[in-house]
Amino acid sequence: MxxxxxxxxxxxxxxxxxxxxxxxxxxxxxxxxxxxxxxxxxxxxxxxxxxxxxxxxxxxxxxxxxxxxxxxxxxxxxxxxxxxxxxxxxxxxxxxxxxxxxxxxxxxxxxxxxxxxxxxxxxxLVPHLGSYPLPVEVLPFGWEVTAKNIALLGAQPIIRKKDEQIFVSDNGNYILDCSFGEINDPKKLHKQLIQLVGVVETGLFxxxxxxxxxxxxxxxxxxxx
Ligand SMILES: O=C[C@H](O)[C@H](O)[C@H](O)COP(=O)(O)O
The missing domain is CATH 3.40.50.1360 (Rossmann fold)
Incomplete structure (x- = not known):
């Protein structure tokens, strides 16, 4: 080990x-x-x-x-x-x-x-969140549109894949891994993301x-x- x-x-x-x-x-x-x-x-x-x-x-x-x-x-x-x-x-x-x-x-x-x-x-343990790309769970329908809207907030969303197929969560949804760089205001970013159509939940706690x-x-x- x-x-x-x-x-x-x-x-x-x-x-x-x-x-x-x-x-x-x-x-x-x-x-x-x-x-x-x-x-x-x-x-x-x-x-x-x-x-x-x-x-x-x-x-x-x-x-x-x-x-x-x-x-x-x-x-x-x-x-x-x-x-x-x-x-x-x-x-x-x-x-x-x-x-x-x-x-x-x-x-x-x-x-x-x-x-x-x-x-x-x-x-x-990190001084600031953001080195790890933020996972955002999105509905499959129109995920490409949701990804574009997330990109407008300053991220580079990448659709998560597993074995070359789109990864599907236990809820039947997709995950976008979103690199925002350093996240200085997690609360604000969560609020901006959660109000986008297609976003189910964000990985910001x-x-x-x-x-x-x-x-x-x-x-x-x-x-x-
Ligand atoms: O969706 C997964 C969870 O948020 C895990 O708790 C997180 O990824 C940490 O996992 P691990 O303990 O395997 O590093």
Whole structure:
């Protein structure tokens, strides 16, 4: 296991300490979250009584694999906690998410939670957001028009592909990866994007995270807002 994977594992496993009996837990997506779910499964085997709501089909599969019980928003109005990864985290805890294409459901479980805990390896901590192209989920119909309108805001949108085919999110939508350069005002940019016809959601998570758990592969640091 390389240092980055060790860091993801350490950060993910640390996060389960925040999960208490009878909690409803939002389960994020991605390779760091994988370690968190695996650990959570061990605690469930030992008697921890929780239910999770997954933010992607992959996460739902991992939860089933590791024995973490699942529920949904028809039965649960509010989550106690959501634990998720991120692609970038700035000093004010604003986030870029969606590298795996799960940003819409991730934002729903983040909004529905009393507390949002972000788990990252150290490379994700940045002074300013924007080195990582911002994922924006868009409706397939007319995505070319939506991309042109996003470009007018100063980005270079690229349609995400997987195996040479357009990538399709769990919601049946497309993802535009949008390089804006340094994002100085994430709140303003999110507002500009979200009002464009065709934009479903952006990967900008502004003022949502309460705690960031970061690891370099040997140590874990917990930063609170
Ligand atoms: O859509 C994917 C999510 O936003 C992930 O949480 C994010 O991309 C981080 O993933 P990883 O832990 O694999 O770096």
């Amino acid at each position: 390389n240092d980055m994977d060790k860091a993801k594992k350490l950060a993910g496993e640390e996060a389960v300490h925040y999960v208490k009996n009878e909690m409803k837990v939002g389960l994020g997506s991605g390779s760091t979250v994988y370690w968190m779910i695996r650990k959570l499964g061990e605690l469930v085997q030992q008697g921890l009584d929780i239910e999770g709501i997954p933010s992607s089909n992959q996460t739902a599969q991992w939860a089933k694999d590791f024995g973490v019980p699942l529920t949904d928003f028809s039965k649960v109005a509010q989550l106690d906690i959501t634990i998720d990864g991120a692609d970038e985290v700035d000093r004010d805890f604003h986030l870029i998410k969606g590298g795996g294409g799960a940003l819409f459901r991730e934002k729903v479980i983040a909004m529905a939670a009393k507390e949002l805990i972000i788990i990252v390896d150290k490379s994700k 502004v003022n949502m995270a309460n705690t960031v758990i970061v690891s370099n592969g040997s140590e874990v640091e917990v930063i609170t807002s």
